[in-house]
Amino acid sequence: MTLDRFYPIFDDVRWLERMAPLGIKLVQLRIKDQPEPELRDQIAKAKTICQNSGITLIVNDYWKLAMDLDCDWIHLGQEDLDVADMAAIRRAGLRIGISTHDRDELDRALGHDPDYVALGPIYPTKLKKMKWHQQGLEKLSEWKGLIGDIPLVAIGGMSVERAPGAFEAGADIVSAVTDITWHDSPEDRVRAWLDATR
Numbered sequence: 655m656t657l658d659r660f661y662p663i664f665d666d667v668r669w670l671e672r673m674a675p676l677g678i679k680l681v682q683l684r685i686k687d688q689p690e691p692e693l694r695d696q697i698a699k700a701k702t703i704c705q706n707s708g709i710t711l712i713v714n715d716y717w718k719l720a721m722d723l724d725c726d727w728i729h730l731g732q733e734d735l736d737v738a739d740m741a742a743i744r745r746a747g748l749r750i751g752i753s754t755h756d757r758d759e760l761d762r763a764l765g766h767d768p769d770y771v772a773l774g775p776i777y778p779t780k781l782k783k784m785k786w787h788q789q790g791l792e793k794l795s796e797w798k799g800l801i802g803d804i805p806l807v808a809i810g811g812m813s814v815e816r817a818p819g820a821f822e823a824g825a826d827i828v829s830a831v832t833d834i835t836w837h838d839s840p841e842d843r844v845r846a847w848l849d850a851t852r
């Protein structure tokens with residue numbers, strides 16, 4: 655299965671309700687700080703929307719809920735890997751994307767046979783505080799050389815204008831949050847992303 659080259663990330667299913675009709679084909683639901691019933695409700699709604707629109711849904715962090723709700727994909731960071739039951743996740747048939755930021759993290763990720771590897775932040779990100787300032791495009795090329803055919807996701811400070819450089823450097827997929835959600839017209843921005851990546 656080939657993942658779409660445009661990978662928007664939203665923090666609430668209401669974003670997905672708005673953006674699904676525009677034609678996105680891949681999305682991550684990255685909800686933070688919500689009680690479990692709310693998480694469960696949002697993931698279930700996202701699953702229905704994605705099924706009806708032919709969108710691949712990737713659930714961030716909540717691997718148990720993703721398993722319970724029979725989702726297909728999860729995204730895990732290094733701290734998530736510390737607590738995730740990888741054997742159970744694989745038994746459930748879930749596909750997995752893993753975040754990486756340095757060589758040790760990449761080696762650890764590759765040990766889990768990931769379905770994609772994310773490298774970030776490629777550019778400075780305003781979304782969250784991170785110990786890495788910016789990795790740069792050269793590191794994307796280095797990562798692509800190391801992971802070969804495993805899809806490589808570029809994340810962190812990505813924009814429509816920066817996407818071509820990331821693809822040229824070796825990314826297969828480009829992911830973005832604030833370039834869309836903080837834009838004056840998020841719908842227009844998603845349309846621009848779709849034009850730039852199709």
Ligand SMILES: Cc1ncc(COP(=O)(O)OP(=O)(O)O)c(N)n1
Pocket residue numbers: 682684714715729730731732733734751752753772773774807809829
């Ligand atoms: C595509 C993608 N790449 C990286 C991340 C970050 O995951 P993580 O390090 O676990 O941090 P949180 O997003 O959970 O704060 C991601 N979510 N998606």
Ligand SMILES: Cc1nc(C(=O)O)sc1CCOP(=O)(O)O
Pocket residue numbers: 753754773774775776778779780781782809810811812829830831832833
């Ligand atoms: C959630 C996340 N993870 C990152 C990583 O490097 O692992 S960067 C990032 C934030 C992405 O948001 P924006 O597109 O607004 O910069």
Ligand SMILES: [Mg+2]
Pocket residue numbers: 714715729730731734
């Ligand atoms: Mg996480």
